[in-house]
Amino acid sequence: MxxxxxxGKIFNVSLIYATFRxxxxxxxxxxxxxxTQQANILxxxxxxxxxxxxxxxxxxxxxxxxxILGVAAAMGGGAVIAMIMAVGHIKYDSxxxxxxxxxxxxxxxxxxxxxxxxxxxxxxxxxxxxxxIPTVHLPFLEHIPVLNxxxxxxxxxxxxxxxxxxxxxxxxxxxVWGLRLRAVGQFPMAAQTAGIxxxxxxxxxxxxxxxxxxxxGAHLSLGYSxxxxxxxxxxxxxxxxxAMYFGGANPVLTAVGCLLFGFSDSVGARLQAYGFPAQFxxxxxxxxxxxxxxxxxxxxxxxxxxxxxxxxxx
Amino acid sequence: xxxxxxxxYKILITLVVALGIGAIFILxxxxxxxxxxxxxxxxxxxxxxxxxxxxxxxxxxxxxxxAFAVAAKGGAFNVGVEGEVILGGxxxxxxxxxxxxxxxxxxxxxxxxxxxxxxxxxxxIPAVLKAYYNVSEVCVTILMNTxxxxxxxYLVSGPMSAGTATPQSDPVLVTLPKIMKPSNANAGxxxxxxxVVLVILIVYKTKWGxxxxxxxxNPAFADYVGISSKKVFISTMLLSGMLGGIAGCIEVLGVYxxxxxNFAKDLGTNGMLAALIVKSNxxxxxxxxxxxxxxxxxxxxxxxxTDVPKSIVDTVSAIFIIIATMNFVVSLRTRRxxxxxxxxxxxxxxxxxxxxxxxxxx
Numbered sequence: 001m002x003x004x005x006x007x008g009k010i011f012n013v014s015l016i017y018a019t020f021r022x023x024x025x026x027x028x029x030x031x032x033x034x035x036t037q038q039a040n041i042l043x044x045x046x047x048x049x050x051x052x053x054x055x056x057x058x059x060x061x062x063x064x065x066x067x068i069l070g071v072a073a074a075m076g077g078g079a080v081i082a083m084i085m086a087v088g089h090i091k092y093d094s095x096x097x098x099x100x101x102x103x104x105x106x107x108x109x110x111x112x113x114x115x116x117x118x119x120x121x122x123x124x125x126x127x128x129x130x131x132x133i134p135t136v137h138l139p140f141l142e143h144i145p146v147l148n149x150x151x152x153x154x155x156x157x158x159x160x161x162x163x164x165x166x167x168x169x170x171x172x173x174x175x176v177w178g179l180r181l182r183a184v185g186q187f188p189m190a191a192q193t194a195g196i197x198x199x200x201x202x203x204x205x206x207x208x209x210x211x212x213x214x215x216x217g218a219h220l221s222l223g224y225s226x227x228x229x230x231x232x233x234x235x236x237x238x239x240x241x242x243a244m245y246f247g248g249a250n251p252v253l254t255a256v257g258c259l260l261f262g263f264s265d266s267v268g269a270r271l272q273a274y275g276f277p278a279q280f281x282x283x284x285x286x287x288x289x290x291x292x293x294x295x296x297x298x299x300x301x302x303x304x305x306x307x308x309x310x311x312x313x314x
Numbered sequence: 315x316x317x318x319x320x321x322x323y324k325i326l327i328t329l330v331v332a333l334g335i336g337a338i339f340i341l342x343x344x345x346x347x348x349x350x351x352x353x354x355x356x357x358x359x360x361x362x363x364x365x366x367x368x369x370x371x372x373x374x375x376x377x378x379x380x381a382f383a384v385a386a387k388g389g390a391f392n393v394g395v396e397g398e399v400i401l402g403g404x405x406x407x408x409x410x411x412x413x414x415x416x417x418x419x420x421x422x423x424x425x426x427x428x429x430x431x432x433x434x435x436x437x438x439i440p441a442v443l444k445a446y447y448n449v450s451e452v453c454v455t456i457l458m459n460t461x462x463x464x465x466x467x468y469l470v471s472g473p474m475s476a477g478t479a480t481p482q483s484d485p486v487l488v489t490l491p492k493i494m495k496p497s498n499a500n501a502g503x504x505x506x507x508x509x510v511v512l513v514i515l516i517v518y519k520t521k522w523g524x525x526x527x528x529x530x531x532n533p534a535f536a537d538y539v540g541i542s543s544k545k546v547f548i549s550t551m552l553l554s555g556m557l558g559g560i561a562g563c564i565e566v567l568g569v570y571x572x573x574x575x576n577f578a579k580d581l582g583t584n585g586m587l588a589a590l591i592v593k594s595n596x597x598x599x600x601x602x603x604x605x606x607x608x609x610x611x612x613x614x615x616x617x618x619x620t621d622v623p624k625s626i627v628d629t630v631s632a633i634f635i636i637i638a639t640m641n642f643v644v645s646l647r648t649r650r651x652x653x654x655x656x657x658x659x660x661x662x663x664x665x666x667x668x669x670x671x672x673x674x675x676x
Contacts, residue, residue: 044452084636094639097391097452098590102636105583109628116623117343238456245450279468286457297449 010270013149018269023255023262024158025050025224028216029233029240030247030254031168032078032209037249038172039205040185044100045085046213047237048107053078053217055111058130058228059118067131071157071218078214079207081107086206090199108231115228126227133157133223155223157215161255168251181205216240235286242289246296257292264288325592325602328638336630340622350622357615358608364615366497370569372607373503374399374561374578378585379603380510381557386594387517388550389530394440394455396582397462398558399565401436402429404466406563407573408474410486421488422567429563430556436462437555438548445544451551459582467575474573481575490568500568509560513553514596526550558582584610587631591638606631 029046036043043049056077061070085103088094112122119125135153142148172178183191184201192198220236221228239261247254268281337347358368378395385392406429413424440458443449471481490501517523525546529536533543561581566573588603609631613624 042450042452088636088640092640098593098639099636101393101586102590102632102639105587106629106632106636109625109632112625113339113623113629116625235456235460238453241450242453242457245453277468277472279464279471283461283464286460290454290457290461293453294443294447294449297443297447301447 006274010267010274013146015263015266015270017150018266019259019263021158021224021262022265023258024155024161025216025220025233026236026239026243026258026261027161027165027255028157028212028219029237030243030258031164031240031251032213032216033237033241033244034247034249034251034254035168035172035181035212036205036209037244038178038181038185039202040188041089041202041206042096042100042241043085043206043209043213044097044241045081045103045237046209046216046240047233047235048100048104049078049081049210049213050217050220050237051104051107051111051231051233052081053214054221054232055114055217055228056214057218058125058221059114061132061222062127062130065129065131067133067222070131070222071133071215074218074221075211075214078212078217079210082206082210082213083203086203090202090206104237111228112230115230122230124227124229130222130226132226133219155219157219157223161219165251165255172251177204213237239285239289242293246292248300257296260292261285261289321592321595321598325598325638328591328634331637332630332634335633336626339626339629343622345620345622350616350620350626353619354609354612354616354627356612357619358612362494363497364611366494366499368607368611369494369503370498370500371611372604373500373506373568374565374581375585375588375603375607376503376506376510376600377557377561377564378582379588379599380513380585380596381554381561382582382586382589383594383596383599384513384517384526384557385550385554386589387530387596388526388547388554389533390441390444390547390551390554391452392437392440392455392551392554393452393582393586394437394458394462395554395558395561395585396578396580397455397459398433398436398555399562399578399581400459400462400466402433402559402562403566403577404469404474404483404562404573405429405432405559406566407470407483407486410488410567411474411484414487418488425486425488425567426560426563429559431559433559433562434552434555437551437558441548441551445547463576463578466573470573470575476572482570483573485572486567488567489571490564492568498569500564502564502568505560505564509557510600513557516553517596522546522549584631587635590635593638 029050032049033043033046053074057070057074059070060073061067064070081103085096085099088099089096115121115125119127133156135155136159138152141152170178172182180191180196180201181204183194183196184198188198191201216237217233220232225232240258243257243261244254246257246260265285268284272278272281333351337351340347340350357364359365378399381395381398382392406425409425409428410421413421416424436458440449440451440454443454444451467481470476470483474483476482476484490505492498492500493503515523517526525536525541526549528539528541529543529546529550533547536543536546562578565577565581570577584606585603588606589599591602592598609627613627616622616627617624
């Protein structure tokens with residue numbers, strides 16, 4: 001009986017929101033990686049873009065007292081970092097993994113440096129003057145028991161992510177620009193022959209990716225929490241990239257992958273209360289990510305092979 | 315010869331630009347960049363303690379940078395060296411503490427072999443996933459680093475804990491002698507140098523090395539001539555993992571004498587940095603590793619002497635690789651342009667046509 005009681009405490013209604021809450025930063029990161037992946041650029045720098053965004057958001061919100069300016073500046077900062085990568089990769093032909101890791105290291109170092117210079121602290125910067133992204137309070141839900149717990153007081157960017165997934169899905173698969181983007185990713189030479197400026201599309205994808213990555217960071221530091229911590233992205237960018245692989249750069253499927261990581265994260269956090277060693281709890285999302293990545297790629301590969309063999313025999 | 319000279323110039327120019335950008339940052343916070351860099355060099359090389367710390371920092375960096383470079387030679391972007399260092403370290407600590415029944419020389423050997431085996435096994439996972447299921451090794455290794463960190467952390471705060479306040483293991487029964495007391499420099503640096511020379515010889519002078527380089531350059535060609543690209547890829551990752559394991563073993567036996575939680579922080583990342591700056595060129599990677607070791611060892615002295623935060627060193631190193639990954643093609647392009655112009659002037663000149671072809675193949 002006790003086991004059931006504990007299970008009931010772990011798997012209850014609030015777990016749904018906890019899962020979504022833990023997933024949101026990863027969803028933004030995954031969308032940041034998805035848009036460049038559509039143009040066949042593996043955005044390893046997602047982590048760095050996000051970290052710079054998180055720092056910029058906190059710094060601007062702290063100095064101006066406006067969360068909107070903070071988010072806007074974060075998106076701008078993310079775009080700048082993404083453009084450095086874009087110029088390096090597209091114009092100067094640097095290997096995307098190499099420059100992406102360079103960007104990630106740069107982001108960790110520069111945010112640490114700026115934190116010491118601007119705020120004179122190490123490790124964590126939190127201050128009441130940082131204005132967070134507001135939560136959306138829906139008064140009419142107050143009297144509905146389950147829905148109130150589920151849907152009320154979401155952070156503004158948590159609502160926005162749902163709209164954003166739909167916007168991107170539409171952009172990728174229903175617009176001319178999306179068609180061009182995918183054409184550039186799948187067969188650049190054909191795209192070029194069709195009169196598409198391949199590099200321009202790639203730059204655009206990287207720019208938008210930077211904006212999204214910056215937003216991801218801003219959500220992490222102003223929505224998910226209200227502080228900046230050294231290396232606070234904590235591999236969420238890479239989890240986003242993994243989720244992007246899982247969903248094949250399709251925004252909706254990618255978001256589903258992110259929810260899986262968010263779920264393992266939230267369940268893990270609850271298990272900690274039952275005497276599981278903290279380290280096992282902490283490593284769960286990473287382990288799940290690796291396993292999911294491996295399984296999804298294996299299935300995909302199997303499907304491709306099946307298609308090929310049926311072509312040969314048919 | 316002229317190519318390697320150009321490579322050298324390129325690194326020099328990149329270095330100057332990176333240090334220049336660093337100087338601008340230092341100026342921006344109202345400090346003197348020359349004084350800061352001077353304090354850094356003095357801290358790293360000027361005193362016996364500083365020099366010892368530079369050597370101590372250089373030892374793992376040398377191994378991790380070569381571990382990354384050798385994987386890159388086989389076509390893998392192995393970010394997982396850090397995890398391999400951690401698991402190598404914890405294995406060495408386990409064997410070093412618990413296998414006292416072995417005679418001393420064998421115990422040393424067991425520590426190293428155990429560390430290599432476990433680290434290689436860890437590298438085997440992303441290698442197989444990449445080779446057979448095409449899962450991005452970058453993603454997997456990054457995530458696995460965190461898993462390795464928590465495994466190590468769990469073991470030293472639980473089953474292998476020495477019962478102290480800081481999570482660490484019991485002291486190991488055998489240690490590598492320190493060579494420049496009171497610094498952490500130890501005999502491990504000689505082991506590291508020997509191992510690295512061996513690995514460079516393997517890659518450039520043996521059949522296996524030839525296979526590694528072929529698979530790294532063009533896996534389809536390798537398969538075509540009868541080299542199994544998948545198997546060679548995996549074996550390269552195993553070699554890379556072993557190097558990480560040795561680094562972990564040396565850190566545990568040489569520097570600490572026990573396993574300290576989180577001891578490998580940034581060892582893998584900095585090794586990767588060193589290798590990336592020279593595009594995983596195995597003969598120049600060790601020198602970059604030495605250079606980074608000097609920067610790291612001196613950064614603390616700089617922070618104490620001049621109020622410049624030591625994170626400026628990481629910033630400069632990161633800028634260094636960002637520029638280094640791009641710069642090559644810039645110089646190549648200008649060269650190619652110059653050659654084209656020369657070829658147009660004298661179209662019958664065969665030597666310029668030859669070099670142009672060489673430039674185009676890269």
